[in-house]
Amino acid sequence: EVQLVESGGGLVQPGESPRLSCVVSGLAFKNYWMHWVRQVPGKGLVWISRLNSDGTTTAYADSVRGRFRISRDNAKNTLYLHMNRLSSEDTAVYYCASSPDPGSLGFWGQGTMVIVSS
Amino acid sequence: DIQMTQSPSSLSASVGDRVTITCQASQDIKKYLNWYQQKPGKAPKLLIYDASNLEVGVPSRFSGSGSGTHFTFTISSLQPEDFATYHCQQYDHVPLTFGRGTKVDVK
Numbered sequence: 001e002v003q004l005v006e007s008g009g010g011l012v013q014p015g016e017s018p019r020l021s022c023v024v025s026g027l028a029f030k031n032y033w034m035h036w037v038r039q040v041p042g043k044g045l046v047w048i049s050r051l052n053s054d055g056t057t058t059a060y061a062d063s064v065r066g067r068f069r070i071s072r073d074n075a076k077n078t079l080y081l082h083m084n085r086l087s088s089e090d091t092a093v094y095y096c097a098s099s100p101d102p103g104s105l106g107f108w109g110q111g112t113m114v115i116v117s118s
Numbered sequence: 119d120i121q122m123t124q125s126p127s128s129l130s131a132s133v134g135d136r137v138t139i140t141c142q143a144s145q146d147i148k149k150y151l152n153w154y155q156q157k158p159g160k161a162p163k164l165l166i167y168d169a170s171n172l173e174v175g176v177p178s179r180f181s182g183s184g185s186g187t188h189f190t191f192t193i194s195s196l197q198p199e200d201f202a203t204y205h206c207q208q209y210d211h212v213p214l215t216f217g218r219g220t221k222v223d224v225k
Contacts, residue, residue: 105164
């Protein structure tokens, strides 16, 4: 069974720099592209970042470029999202997802909620 | 960025109904269009990839068609478990972008 399990969310202060993690099991992690997608409850899905299978090519949405950094450790089957300079606009559920190609997100985690508030 | 215009934003239907949702891209995305189903409090689930390919394990009542800028998603006979929100998503260009979603609820 494929599982993606996010962690690292919670209540954070504006300006803090949390790191989200996504541990993947049940698939050949090193062969998959990985993504972060966020969703404000009750709103639509917003893709924020992508990393190719060997970790050499990244892409970001304008809203997070320069503040967030995606990375992966293929030895640990883990994807990361390093978040900086958070504001209330970053409050959302953050999902990690995998794809065998650049964009068909076939497996998703359960999501981790990040609430940015003082 | 490529804008994905999904319509309708919501619809009411009954079990057994045929349901159709459309997604229009602001520029040519070839076949790189996916459809997801999302239920409240859950992660999205990929149903259709590359416009018309059924993901493994997805019932055949779900189908997709289209290419270029105009795409259609159809549920041939709505089942009770199909009441959910459906999202289209393109991946021909970065940033990947989603439609605003279509909520299918009970008439």
